[in-house]
Amino acid sequence: MKFLAIWGSPRRGGNSEVLLDAFLQGARQEGAEVEKIALQKLKISPCLEIYHCFKDGTCPIRDDMRPLYDKLLAAEVVALASPIFFYGLSAQAKAFIDRTQALWARRYQLRQDFPGAGRQGVLLCTGATYGKLLFVGARLTAKYFFDAINVSYAAEILVRGVDAKGDILKKPEVLEAATTLGRRLAQGERLEPIKLSPLAV
Template structure:
């Protein structure tokens, strides 16, 4: 199993990175081949609405997204890790997601064959507060991101009330849960679909 971890926080050693690392550690223990991509280290332009992708399914912007596209196509599992920023994903994660419009175009405009069967997605998110709606925006965007790249939204670990850097280390039960989830994905387990709607 190829497990691609995409980490969207600008803060090195922060809560979402620790959470993703636990997941990836489990995935490796389960026999998965893991890869971690730090969006903070990549130069990814926002979508510029050129619409070339509607013609041929390719994005003409030559930046680091070009190396991420093939990884997104070949992964069996995509784990997106992000803190909540203003009730959504980070700008780094959102820029990457918007650029997958090229894949959306392949699927829905050009109606091309697209890798998808049995591919799964996981959202790993951390937030400082404990509000009922704190993950609503991130879940909804992630649902449509996973749809664009044709993977099933199969699991999520959403951690409230972790704010300062590394606070999540004081929640070993959460990290154990992420690691165990990773292990199951690494072993190739197929999960059902997470019910994102209704979004509250």
């Protein structure tokens, strides 16, 4: 079982990374092959709306996004981990997602064959506050990202009230839930896709 983890925080060892690592630990325990991509180390331009991808499904921008397209297509589980920044995903995560428009184009514009069936996506998010709407933006973006790459939106762990580095360590039950989720997906369990309400509340 191949796991691809996209981690979008600029803060190493921060809450979303600890959460993601707990998830990946579970996957490794079950023998999954795990690759973790730290977006903060990569140079990924935002989408420049060249629309080259509508012609052949590829993006002409030569940067660190290039190898990630094939990895996204090969993964059986795609995990997206990000802090909440201004009620959305981090800029690093959003730039990466916008660049997957090239895969969206292959799927919906060019109607190319696309790996699918059984691939699953997971959203892991951390935020400082407790508002009801805290994860609405991130969930909607994740929904359409997972659809663009043809993985089902299988699970999410959304953690409120964690701000300082290490805050998430005070929530061992959350980390345990992440590890359990990683194990279940690595065992090949298919989860019922998450259906968001129109406002994703």
